[in-house]
Amino acid sequence: MTEPAVSVDGLSKRFRLYHDRNQSLKAAVMRGRRARYEEFWALRDVSLEIQEGVTYGFIGTNGSGKSTLLKCLARILEPDEGSCCTRGKVSALLELGAGFHPELSGRENVYLNGSILGLSKAELDRRFDDIVGFAGLERFIDSPVKNYSSGMYVRLGFSVAINVDPDILLVDEVLAVGDEEFQRRCNERFADLRAEGRTIVVVSHSLGSVQAMCDEVAWLDDGVLRATGAAGDVIDQYLHEVHQHRSPEETHATAGRWGTREVEITGLEVIDAGGGAATQVCTGRPARFRFHYSAAQPTPRPLFTLTIHSLEGVVVTNPTTRLSQVVPDELSGTGHVDLVVDSLPLLPGTYDLSVAITDQTAQHTFDHRHRGLRFDVEAAEPRDEWSGLVTFDGRWELDGVD
Numbered sequence: 001m002t003e004p005a006v007s008v009d010g011l012s013k014r015f016r017l018y019h020d021r022n023q024s025l026k027a028a029v030m031r032g033r034r035a036r037y038e039e040f041w042a043l044r045d046v047s048l049e050i051q052e053g054v055t056y057g058f059i060g061t062n063g064s065g066k067s068t069l070l071k072c073l074a075r076i077l078e079p080d081e082g083s084c085c086t087r088g089k090v091s092a093l094l095e096l097g098a099g100f101h102p103e104l105s106g107r108e109n110v111y112l113n114g115s116i117l118g119l120s121k122a123e124l125d126r127r128f129d130d131i132v133g134f135a136g137l138e139r140f141i142d143s144p145v146k147n148y149s150s151g152m153y154v155r156l157g158f159s160v161a162i163n164v165d166p167d168i169l170l171v172d173e174v175l176a177v178g179d180e181e182f183q184r185r186c187n188e189r190f191a192d193l194r195a196e197g198r199t200i201v202v203v204s205h206s207l208g209s210v211q212a213m214c215d216e217v218a219w220l221d222d223g224v225l226r227a228t229g230a231a232g233d234v235i236d237q238y239l240h241e242v243h244q245h246r247s248p249e250e251t252h253a254t255a256g257r258w259g260t261r262e263v264e265i266t267g268l269e270v271i272d273a274g275g276g277a278a279t280q281v282c283t284g285r286p287a288r289f290r291f292h293y294s295a296a297q298p299t300p301r302p303l304f305t306l307t308i309h310s311l312e313g314v315v316v317t318n319p320t321t322r323l324s325q326v327v328p329d330e331l332s333g334t335g336h337v338d339l340v341v342d343s344l345p346l347l348p349g350t351y352d353l354s355v356a357i358t359d360q361t362a363q364h365t366f367d368h369r370h371r372g373l374r375f376d377v378e379a380a381e382p383r384d385e386w387s388g389l390v391t392f393d394g395r396w397e398l399d400g401v402d
Helices: 025-031 066-073 106-116 121-135 150-163 182-195 207-213 229-243
Strands: 008-016 037-052 056-061 082-087 090-093 170-174 199-203 216-222 224-230 256-258 262-270 282-285 287-300 302-309 316-317 329-340 349-358 365-379
Touching: 008 025, 008 066, 037 066, 037 082, 037 216, 037 224, 056 066, 056 207, 056 229, 066 082, 066 090, 066 121, 066 170, 106 121, 106 150, 121 150, 121 182, 150 182, 182 199, 182 224, 207 229, 216 229, 224 229, 229 282, 229 349, 229 365, 262 329, 287 302, 287 349, 287 365
Parallel strands: 056 199, 056 216, 090 170, 170 199, 262 365, 282 365
Antiparallel strands: 008 037, 008 082, 216 224, 256 365, 262 287, 287 329, 302 316, 302 349, 349 365
16 A cells, blocks of 8 residues: 555644733733743644545534644644654645735736745746636736735635645635636636545535545544544534534524514424424435414415525525415414425535515515524435435436446
């Protein structure tokens, strides 16, 4: 077996958390002591290996040590204990454009930033047009970067970092920079690097992106390595724990609400296959989405709408009762409305539920609760699909093979 591209052995990293600081020599003398601090261990005894050609993801909550570990791999930080080794040229997409000088032009900064990443002038001459073309900044490349918009600045930094042909690419939460066209180019470039057998290490809170891109995943929790393995398996473990520790306030948090309130939505529920209210349902099993209402006055022919969002805000589905046979001539009093799903097509992940009651034109809103309920989907049985949001649950057929 070949040597791993990345090897981390017993790595620990600590920082000092200061409670006060001596801002001057006078302050130090007056205090008669050094500033007080406590030690904070961002990483504790982390050991793992990443094989060459693998796309590897780090997941975990804020403050779990993901970015600190990536900075140790990039040699920005030195570990206090243990070691980390990388084999080959490393390019880090951590703080894009951090090495740019605002008074220099985009052209000059490409050469400056490229040299920091280890490219010679001859190599930069050869790649210059590709870098500028990838960023889409041909018209502005000779303008000072202090005049760039934040999007232009980030695109140029990303373009330099991703076009140095690294053996190992470190990526920290910069998978969605720029506009739609630039994101498409970025995704295509990542796909090319994977096809070329480059090693990619990704830190992201977007579990959908991690699941779609990564072969393996490591879960960090308060600086401790909790689990490593196949992307789908580790993400499932992580989501299960998040679900276990989610407070009722987080489950029923309403991001927004509006409407005239002639009819009010008084409650939201997800009903599982057993018929009980739940915050966790399973792919392929029956599920029922219910919202309770109260009509203060008779309301003619209301329209009910339900929307399911991914955590990233993508609308997965948006069914209404417009074409159904359950629209009442008039709504009054209290009751509930259900959307019944015989076989839930959502793949494992965490989703938000929005509901609305409007008139039949959908122009007048009585009540709209935006992302008013959060729920989890888990796999009821092993599946061979982990990327995306929904399953086709189709049937494979093969013709012309003996």
